[in-house]
Each structure stands twice: as C-alpha cells, then as structure tokens.
Amino acid sequence: MRSPGPRKAQSVFDATLGLLTELGYDGLTIEGVAARSGVHKTTIYRWWPSKDALLGAALLDANLLELSVPDTGGIDDDLRSLVEQVLRLLTGKATGATVTAILGAATHRPALASLVTEFFAGRLARERIVFERAIARGELREGTDPGMIMDLLAGAIWLRVLARGETPRAGYVRSIxxxxxxxxxx
Amino acid sequence: MRSPGPRKAQSVFDATLGLLTELGYDGLTIEGVAARSGVHKTTIYRWWPSKDALLGAALLDANLLELSVPDTGGIDDDLRSLVEQVLRLLTGKATGATVTAILGAATHRPALASLVTEFFAGRLARERIVFERAIARGELREGTDPGMIMDLLAGAIWLRVLARGETPRAGYVRSIxxxxxxxxxx
Structure with missing residues (x-):
C-alpha cells in the first residue's frame, strides 16, 4: 500500500472518538489526534482536510449508523425493535458518550448539524418499509406518517435520556x- | 442600595446570555461577561461564585422557565397549548438559541445537566394538573402517565427541531x- 492514510486510519479514528468523548467537540483538535494516534498532523490533514471531515469519517467507520430493519410480521414488535435500537445507541457504553457529544456540539456547529440531519434522514428512509408493511397488513391507518411516529418514539427516548437524565426502566419501550x-x- | 450586584444584575445577565448564544458554553467566561457588561470581574464573582451559578441565575431571570398551564376544558386543546409552548421555546428568536446552547453544553457538563434535569422536572410537576383534570373528565385512561405523554410530545418537537433541523409545519402540533x-x- 502506498497511502499512509487508510493504513493508519483505524488508530486515527480511535483517537478522534476517544478525544471527542473525553474533551467534547470544542476540545477535539487535529493536533490532539496526531499526538494520541502517533500519526503525523500533515498526514492526517492530507486525508481529512478538516476536523469535521475527520469526525464524519470516524463516525461512519464506527458503525454508529448501523440499523437492523426488523420484519417480525407485526407492527408492535417491529416498533419495539426500532425503539430499542435508539435506546441502545443513546445509552450504550461504546456509543452513548460519542452520540451525546455530537448531538451537544451540533447545536452550535452547522457542519456537524448537517451530519446529524443526514443521519436522521438516512435512518428514516430505511425505516419506511416497516410502516409500508404494517399498512399493507391493515395494522396502521392508510396515510400514517412514519416520520411522525418515529419523532414521537425516538423523541421520547432522547428526551428521557438526554434531558431528564434517566435511563428508561424496563417496560418503558413497550409502554410508549x-x-x-x-x-x-x- | 448598598449592593452593586442586584443593581447591575440585569446587564450582567444580558451579557451572559448574549455571549452564550454567540460563543457557546465553552466560549462563555466571567472575563467576557465583565468586559461586555462593564461590571468588574471581582464584583461578578462576589455575587455568583462560578460560571454555572451565574448562568443558572441568568436563565431564571430570563423567564425561560415560564409555563402557562392551560385549562381549556378539554384535553386536546390543553395538550396543544403545552406542546405549542415547547415549540415556541425551542424556535423563538429570543429563546431558541439560548435553549439549544444549553442543551448542547449540558451533554458534557454535569452542573449544567442537573440544571436541565431540574427544569424538566419542575415543568412536569406543573403540567400534572392538566392530566388529573382530563382523567377526572373521563378523557384519558385511569393511570395515564403524564411524564410518558409529555416525553412523546415534547420529544417529537425536540427531535424535529434539534436533530432533523426542521421547523414543524403548521398543523404538526395538532397531528402529534x-x-x-x-x-x-x-
């Protein structure tokens, strides 16, 4: 391999997400990533021209965007599966701190905000099939808006975890x- | 009046919230507040011993915590009123930037996070009466959990505004x- 970027990418990504969760977005610098990963600053800049480009690549690599689209045959279980995945994303050891750091920083960083917006749009696009199947089975009203139902359910998890500072009790997902x-x- | 604190408090609070929305939480400093308000740093420290104490006082003063508890006689209109207030808080010219800056910073600042948690707990305590009246009128099932309904509705607004980056269209509140x-x- 001729390019040092991809070869060392994993340690650069690990350093990036580690520093993000430890220091927050404002504390994350290419210099810091260089120091922790042992990859020279100019090498990092050659592959990722900005902090946001690097962060975007690291997030993509971390499979935070992973979503398993359920097809249990019933809308109750399908929705539970989708909502449990939101809950795991926000509270998981590996992902929770990263996700909250990004959501926090996105409120005043436009580049990061569009990354978050894309993430939610991409996720919703993949979730639509669940609702189409349920409408076809007669389990949801014709014209049900998938985005509205996911706003309510994912929003409830979000608000409870991030704003109320609680991990929902067992049964919470089933209840909502x-x-x-x-x-x-x- | 003998105390310079309260007399100059308003200009200190204005400077605090102004700098918060312009620079974000990490950019907000007592030094910056002193420079903008014209109140000496040691005077500010005498009245508010830390940045978080000052920020808490400024937020309280700004009436961000204001909530008008509706009593329209019907749960549909009462809930719409509560949700419209969440929407105005998150998207209002005066409040939106402040609120998003705080929510953003709260994800990695424990002192700020407990301020946010208290805010949501206090708000829910005041909203409970709306649900008690509706249960008494037979409009909601016995045992309906007010916190769960507000999680869903306020969470949907939150997620749409902060994560999807959209201002909900007219009729969205009514639909959810x-x-x-x-x-x-x-």
Whole structure:
C-alpha cells in the first residue's frame, strides 16, 4: 500500500472518538489526534482536510449508523425493535458518550448539524418499509406518517435520556409503543 | 442600595446570555461577561461564585422557565397549548438559541445537566394538573402517565427541531396530539 492514510486510519479514528468523548467537540483538535494516534498532523490533514471531515469519517467507520430493519410480521414488535435500537445507541457504553457529544456540539456547529440531519434522514428512509408493511397488513391507518411516529418514539427516548437524565426502566419501550399505537383515550 | 450586584444584575445577565448564544458554553467566561457588561470581574464573582451559578441565575431571570398551564376544558386543546409552548421555546428568536446552547453544553457538563434535569422536572410537576383534570373528565385512561405523554410530545418537537433541523409545519402540533390521543391503528 502506498497511502499512509487508510493504513493508519483505524488508530486515527480511535483517537478522534476517544478525544471527542473525553474533551467534547470544542476540545477535539487535529493536533490532539496526531499526538494520541502517533500519526503525523500533515498526514492526517492530507486525508481529512478538516476536523469535521475527520469526525464524519470516524463516525461512519464506527458503525454508529448501523440499523437492523426488523420484519417480525407485526407492527408492535417491529416498533419495539426500532425503539430499542435508539435506546441502545443513546445509552450504550461504546456509543452513548460519542452520540451525546455530537448531538451537544451540533447545536452550535452547522457542519456537524448537517451530519446529524443526514443521519436522521438516512435512518428514516430505511425505516419506511416497516410502516409500508404494517399498512399493507391493515395494522396502521392508510396515510400514517412514519416520520411522525418515529419523532414521537425516538423523541421520547432522547428526551428521557438526554434531558431528564434517566435511563428508561424496563417496560418503558413497550409502554410508549402501545401508547402511540392504541392512544391514551379510554 | 448598598449592593452593586442586584443593581447591575440585569446587564450582567444580558451579557451572559448574549455571549452564550454567540460563543457557546465553552466560549462563555466571567472575563467576557465583565468586559461586555462593564461590571468588574471581582464584583461578578462576589455575587455568583462560578460560571454555572451565574448562568443558572441568568436563565431564571430570563423567564425561560415560564409555563402557562392551560385549562381549556378539554384535553386536546390543553395538550396543544403545552406542546405549542415547547415549540415556541425551542424556535423563538429570543429563546431558541439560548435553549439549544444549553442543551448542547449540558451533554458534557454535569452542573449544567442537573440544571436541565431540574427544569424538566419542575415543568412536569406543573403540567400534572392538566392530566388529573382530563382523567377526572373521563378523557384519558385511569393511570395515564403524564411524564410518558409529555416525553412523546415534547420529544417529537425536540427531535424535529434539534436533530432533523426542521421547523414543524403548521398543523404538526395538532397531528402529534391527535396521534397520541387516538393511536395509529385503523
């Protein structure tokens, strides 16, 4: 291999995500990544021209974007699976700190915000099939908006974990899925 | 008045929130607040011993915590009112930038995170009466969890504004309230 970039990419990515979770986005620098990974600064800049480009590549590599699209044959279990994956993403040892650091920084960094926006759009595009199957089976009303249902369910997890500072108790995922499917009226 | 603190408090608070929205939490310093407000650093430190103490006081003063508890006589309109207030808080000219800066910084600042947690807990405590009235009127199932319904509705607004980077279209609030009340099944 002639290029030093890809060969050393893994240690650069590890250093990037490690420093991000330890220091936050503002504390993350190419210099810091160079020091921790042992890869020279100019080499890093040759492959990733900016901090945001490097961060985007590191996130992609980390499979944070991974989503297993369920097909259990029923909308209740399919939704539970999707929501459990959101919960694991936000609370997992390996992913939780990274995701919260990025969401936090994205609120005042446009480049990072568009990365987050793309992530959510890509995820929703892959989730649509779950809703199409459920509508075809007669389990959801015609015209049900997948984005709205995922806003409610993923938003509830988000708000509880990030704003209320709680890890939802067992059964929480099942309860919010039932509430959105059956409604709160008697 | 003998104390310079309260007398000059307003200009200190204005400088604090202004710098927070312009520079983000990490860029906010007592020195910067002193320079912009014209109040001496040691005076600021005498009244607010830390950046987080100052920020907490400035937020309280800004009435970000304001909540008008609706009592329209019906749960549909009451919930719409509560959710519209979340939307205005997150997208308002005066409040949106402040709130997103704080939520962003809170993900890696424990002192700020507990401020956010308290804010959400206090808000939920004041919202409970809306749900008690609706259960008494027979509009919601006995045992309906107010926190869960507010997680879903406020979480959806949050996720759409902060993560998807969209301002919800007109009618969005009405649609998510109907969905949570009536459910998504046919």
């Amino acid at each position: 899925v039932s509430l959105v499917l059956d409604g709160a009226r008697p | 309230v109907s969905l949570v009340l009536d459910g998504a099944r046919p």
